[in-house]
Amino acid sequence: QSVLTQPPSASGTPGQRVTISCSGSSSNIAVYWYQHLPGTAPKLLIYRNNQRPSGVPDRFSGSKSGTSASLAISGLRSEDEADYYCATWYDSLSGWVFGGGTKLTVL
Amino acid sequence: QVQLQQSGPGLVKPSQTLSLTCAISGDTVSSNSAAWNWIRQSPSRGLEWVGRTYYRSKWYNDYAVSVKSRIIINPDTSKNQFSLKLSSVTPEDTAVYYCARGTGDVGFDYWGQGTLVTVSS
Numbered sequence: 113q114s115v116l117t118q119p120p121s122a123s124g125t126p127g128q129r130v131t132i133s134c135s136g137s138s139s140n141i142a143v144y145w146y147q148h149l150p151g152t153a154p155k156l157l158i159y160r161n162n163q164r165p166s167g168v169p170d171r172f173s174g175s176k177s178g179t180s181a182s183l184a185i186s187g188l189r190s191e192d193e194a195d196y197y198c199a200t201w202y203d204s205l206s207g208w209v210f211g212g213g214t215k216l217t218v219l
Numbered sequence: 220q221v222q223l224q225q226s227g228p229g230l231v232k233p234s235q236t237l238s239l240t241c242a243i244s245g246d247t248v249s250s251n252s253a254a255w256n257w258i259r260q261s262p263s264r265g266l267e268w269v270g271r272t273y274y275r276s277k278w279y280n281d282y283a284v285s286v287k288s289r290i291i292i293n294p295d296t297s298k299n300q301f302s303l304k305l306s307s308v309t310p311e312d313t314a315v316y317y318c319a320r321g322t323g324d325v326g327f328d329y330w331g332q333g334t335l336v337t338v339s340s
Contacts, residue, residue, distance in 0.1 A: 114265075144326040146266070153317055153330035154258075154266065160324050197266050199326070206281045208256075208268035208321075 116198055116211035123217040129186040132214045134198030135179060141200050143181035145174055148195040148213075157196075158183060185216075193218045221245035223318050223331035231312075231338050237305040241318030241331050248294045248301055249274045254321040257292060257303045259314035260333075267314075271321065272301055308338045 116136045124130040137143050145158040156165055158174035161181060173184045185192055198211040227239035241255070248255060254273035260266050270282040272292045282290050291304045305312060315335050319327040 142324055146327070148260070148266070153319075153333055154260075154327070155330075156326050156328050159326040165325070165328065195265075199266075199268075205284060207270075207283050210266040210268065213265040 114212045115202070115209055116200065118196075118198060118211040118214045120212065121215045121217065123219055124185075124188045125219045126188055126190065128188045129184060130188060130216065131185075132183045132196050132198075132216070134181045134183070134211050136211075137176075137179055137181060137198075137200045138202075139178050141202075143174070143176055144199045145172075145181075145183045146197045146199065146210075148197065150194075154197070188218055190218050192216060221320060221329040223320065223329055225316070225318055225331040225334045227334055227336070229335055229337060231308055231336060232340050233309055233338055234307055237303070237308050237312060237316075237336055237338070239303045239316055239318075239334055239336070240300055241302070242298065242300040243320075244299075246320065247296075248272075248299050249296050251275060252323060255292075255294070255301045256319045256321050256327060257316060258319055258327070259316045261314040264314070269303070269305075310338050312336070313338045 142160045146154040148154040161176040162174040171187050195213045197213045222244045224242045231237045254271045256271040257269045270292045289306045294301045315333045317333050318331040320329040
């Protein structure tokens with residue numbers, strides 16, 4: 113049971129907009145999002161709540177309000193079908209914590 | 220371009236020690252702005268950070284509470300790599316293990332290719 117709570121699953125049809133929530137982070141701590149496709153290494157999608165690394169399409173966006181963060185994917189594509197994880201640093205644990213992950217299905 | 224290349228056995232017997240190495244190119248293990256992490260992934264637990272080593276005028280380590288009594292992460296400056304040793308393994312430690320670079324507040328921006336480690340007799 114992670115201190116960061118994500119829904120276990122989400123789904124959408126091609127072209128749709130979907131959001132994935134992540135709750136439990138401290139209000140003054142940044143949240144990060146990773147995409148994990150089977151058989152590949154996880155990929156950084158969003159850092160510092162809402163910043164996109166170069167090369168990540170602007171279909172992916174992040175936001176945070178208080179202790180909850182969200183990842184939004186617009187113009188959903190079949191290749192977006194993956195597991196998505198939020199993560200944050202916990203000073204009290206001196207360590208990184210990941211959410212339980214959300215499996216996104218593109219119908 | 221940073222590249223991380225992992226090596227190590229894919230099968231470890233219960234109660235023995237899991238050992239993996241991550242060779243770094245395009246950066247240095249003694250960088251003052253990076254941390255070198257091990258993260259594992261299993262179907263039952265998802266992604267789990269297990270620990271890191273980093274250099275800020277001296278070497279530091281942080282370890283996940285779940286493995287703190289069994290883990291050692293060491294840098295090797297002569298080979299520009301870092302290693303993971305996890306002792307007294309059980310089948311619960313079966314996972315794909317990844318090394319990853321953490322940079323400031325950017326998060327884990329470069330990852331190794333992953334190594335499936337199975338704990339079984």
